[in-house]
Amino acid sequence: MIRIEHRTIGDVHLLDIEGRLTIGEGTAGFREAIHRxxxxxxxxxxxxxxGVTHMDSSGIGELVSAYTTMSNLGGRVKLLHVPPRIREVLTITKLATVFESFEDEAAAIGSFS
Known part of the structure; x- marks a missing residue:
């Protein structure tokens, strides 16, 4: 199961994601949150x-899709508090070089300026 909370700070949207970003409910819920x-x-x-405990290839695909969709609209996607296990997956798939990631929320928000 996945839980996603949507917050805004100024013109920056934050999605706090908890649970498994895996095929099925997890990726469907994530996709819906991005579209919102x-x-x-x-x-x-x-x-x-x-709060992401597990991410499979479908979850990785949804991250890439979110990045591509937002980029095509002139927007940007950044990552915050990437757990070590997920960071390892992003490194192996070379996506760690695509996504800018932060450990500090204020720094992530400020990076859009």
Whole structure:
């Protein structure tokens, strides 16, 4: 199961994600949350992955899809509090070089300026 909380600070949208970002409910819920941000006009997005316990290839695919969709709209996606296990997956797949990641929320938000 996945739980996603949507917050905004200024014009930056933050999604606090908890649970498994895996095929099925996890990726479907994540995709819906991304589409909600886009429908609200959000183009600056921080994904807080602190509570993500597991991510499979579908979860990675959804991260890439979010990045691509937002980039195509002139927006940006950044990662916050990436757990070591998820960071390892991003490094192995070379996605660690694609996503800018932060350990401090204020720094992540400020990086859009």
């Amino acid at each position: 941000v886009i429908q609200l006009g959000g183009r600056r997005l921080v994904l807080n992955l602190a």
